[in-house]
Amino acid sequence: MTFKVVISDPLSEEGIQPLREAENIEIDIATDCDETQLIERLQDADALLVRSQTQVTRELIDKAPQLKVIGRAGVGVDNIDLDAATERGIIVVNAPDGNTNSAAEHTVAMLMSLARNIPQAFQSLQAGKWDRKTYIGVELKHKTLGIIGLGRIGAEVAHRAKGQRMNVIAYDPFLTAETAQKLGVEQGTVDEVLAKADFITIHTPLLDSTRNMINADAFAKMKDGVRIINCARGGIIDEDALYDAIVEGKVAGAALDVLSVEPFVGHKLLDLPQVIATPHLGASTVEAQESVAIDVSMDVIKFATDGTVRNPVNMPSISKRLLDKIEPFFVLTEKLGAFASHLVDGAYQQVNVTYAGELAEVDVRPLTRNLMKGLLTLNLGNHVNDVNSRYLSNRIGIKIDELKTTATKGFTNLITVEVVTEKGSVKVAGTLLNGLGPRIVKVDDYPVDVVPEGHLLLINHKDQPGAIGRVGMHLAAENVNIATMQVGRSEQGGKAIMILTVDYEVKPEEVEGLEKLDNVFEVKAINF
Ligand SMILES: NC(=O)C1=CN([C@@H]2O[C@H](COP(=O)(O)OP(=O)(O)OC[C@H]3O[C@@H](n4cnc5c(N)ncnc54)[C@H](O)[C@@H]3O)[C@@H](O)[C@H]2O)C=CC1
Numbered sequence: 001m002t003f004k005v006v007i008s009d010p011l012s013e014e015g016i017q018p019l020r021e022a023e024n025i026e027i028d029i030a031t032d033c034d035e036t037q038l039i040e041r042l043q044d045a046d047a048l049l050v051r052s053q054t055q056v057t058r059e060l061i062d063k064a065p066q067l068k069v070i071g072r073a074g075v076g077v078d079n080i081d082l083d084a085a086t087e088r089g090i091i092v093v094n095a096p097d098g099n100t101n102s103a104a105e106h107t108v109a110m111l112m113s114l115a116r117n118i119p120q121a122f123q124s125l126q127a128g129k130w131d132r133k134t135y136i137g138v139e140l141k142h143k144t145l146g147i148i149g150l151g152r153i154g155a156e157v158a159h160r161a162k163g164q165r166m167n168v169i170a171y172d173p174f175l176t177a178e179t180a181q182k183l184g185v186e187q188g189t190v191d192e193v194l195a196k197a198d199f200i201t202i203h204t205p206l207l208d209s210t211r212n213m214i215n216a217d218a219f220a221k222m223k224d225g226v227r228i229i230n231c232a233r234g235g236i237i238d239e240d241a242l243y244d245a246i247v248e249g250k251v252a253g254a255a256l257d258v259l260s261v262e263p264f265v266g267h268k269l270l271d272l273p274q275v276i277a278t279p280h281l282g283a284s285t286v287e288a289q290e291s292v293a294i295d296v297s298m299d300v301i302k303f304a305t306d307g308t309v310r311n312p313v314n315m316p317s318i319s320k321r322l323l324d325k326i327e328p329f330f331v332l333t334e335k336l337g338a339f340a341s342h343l344v345d346g347a348y349q350q351v352n353v354t355y356a357g358e359l360a361e362v363d364v365r366p367l368t369r370n371l372m373k374g375l376l377t378l379n380l381g382n383h384v385n386d387v388n389s390r391y392l393s394n395r396i397g398i399k400i401d402e403l404k405t406t407a408t409k410g411f412t413n414l415i416t417v418e419v420v421t422e423k424g425s426v427k428v429a430g431t432l433l434n435g436l437g438p439r440i441v442k443v444d445d446y447p448v449d450v451v452p453e454g455h456l457l458l459i460n461h462k463d464q465p466g467a468i469g470r471v472g473m474h475l476a477a478e479n480v481n482i483a484t485m486q487v488g489r490s491e492q493g494g495k496a497i498m499i500l501t502v503d504y505e506v507k508p509e510e511v512e513g514l515e516k517l518d519n520v521f522e523v524k525a526i527n528f
Pocket residue numbers: 074075076077096099100103148149150151152153154171172173174203204205206209210231232233257258280281282283284
């Protein structure tokens with residue numbers, strides 16, 4: 001089957017070459033489409049690749065029925081409705097590293113242009129003036145650069161500012177004293193950065209917590225004559241407040257690559273002589289564009305090939321080291337979840353997953369997401385996947401607990417899922433046998449040894465002579481062939497369990513027939 005990739009923003013031709021060369025991938029370049037035309041092109045699309053222009057709204061996502069992956073050839077994903085994508089189980093990937101250098105270099109270019117009024121001076125020259133007075137600048141040497149957001153780009157800007165012999169003070173909630181020391185920057189609070197800096201540059205994502213963070217209050221805390229650079233996202237600076245601060249003389253100048261609404265032609269800030277601006281060019285270099293397009297293309301190919309990605313945005317990424325350890329268990333967790341889903345009655349309230357043995361040492365969250373996928377699919381259908389299983393669980397109100405223990409009860413690894421519903425609870429344990437694959441080894445208190453494959457019948461009955469025979473006779477009469485059979489009991493003459501593997505899916509009426517047999521309490525048909 002062909003995997004269709006729609007590209008709705010201009011991507012580097014060299015960068016998408018891997019997609020062009022990949023087998024079974026078809027590319028549809030839809031860069032000149034309006035929203036209605038794009039929706040049409042998305043009808044049979046498996047993937048959508050964008051930069052910052054295309055607004056990937058909930059509506060667009062809802063109207064793309066086959067969409068499985070959205071690739072952002074760049075960093076910021078504020079143009080993508082991540083909640084809508086997650087709810088649909090669509091994985092969003094980005095290219096976080098490919099444009100770091102270009103964005104940092106652009107920031108430095110803006111910093112220097114701002115300090116020396118280069119764009120304004122050139123404009124005046126073009127207007128036929130030789131004006132050497134108006135455009136007197138300021139030096140960077142020994143000035144303080146305040147950096148808000150010391151992630152990938154912020155850190156690169158810090159390195160370059162040190163090269164200009166600037167002092168750097170930075171605030172980032174994740175900045176440790178050790179990293180600050182390594183980078184040679186002073187660590188400060190936001191207020192300290194605002195108060196000490198001669199130049200302030202922003203490098204945070206646009207989030208609810210950063211929207212308008214540079215507002216009138218923040219300007220009031222800054223030095224008189226401060227200069228501001230924003231090559232991150234429009235919306236982080238309150239544009240009206242910036243306008244006022246410039247007009248009032250508080251802010252000496254601003255260099256903006258981004259504004260809250262783009263394209264921003266005709267914006268009132270552009271009328272101010274203290275403002276210089278570029279049309280969102282931070283990542284626009286040949287090198288960055290090739291790099292980010294290659295990164296998302298490779299992730300789309302990986303997704304189309306094995307369903308995994310390297311740079312997920314709407315679920316935690318898994319390091320290669322972790323993946324090597326947990327990958328073999330995915331087949332077990334999904335089957336454990338599916339197995340348990342057939343046994344429980346009533347609405348799920350709580351799911352406790354216990355990881356024992358070698359798994360107690362690692363991050364098991366990806367396994368739990370996968371187990372929840374198995375558990376929810378029976379009732380929610382196969383749109384449940386590892387991306388949305390946590391979201392769907394939260395929405396339903398299922399509380400999930402992960403526990404770890406070194407007590408393995410003789411297994412090298414053991415995963416036990418307990419599902420608590422309003423009507424009771426069920427517990428299923430499974431292990432991965434080296435070379436033999438997954439096994440269910442316990443159902444409630446009954447030790448069993450079941451390969452979770454094909455068609456299973458799980459029969460709760462009373463441990464009485466004849467019960468097994470009656471089940472066998474009944475199935476024979478219905479022409480259902482038994483391939484394997486397991487029997488477990490808690491005590492002699494007490495409650496017992498039979499797990500049969502049969503050759504074909506058992507029909508509901510056949511299940512009902514079995515339930516009418518003497519000493520048979522409950523029968524569940526499980527199909528893998
Ligand atoms: N103008 C352009 O063309 C480009 C813009 N960008 C934008 O630059 C920004 C930074 O990108 P990266 O450095 O790659 O991201 P990053 O994720 O490496 O760094 C962002 C940093 O901001 C910090 N942060 C979050 N909230 C904060 C807050 N309230 N105060 C201070 N720090 C906070 C985070 O802890 C993180 O360290 C993003 O908004 C991205 O979209 C990125 C590339 C090109």
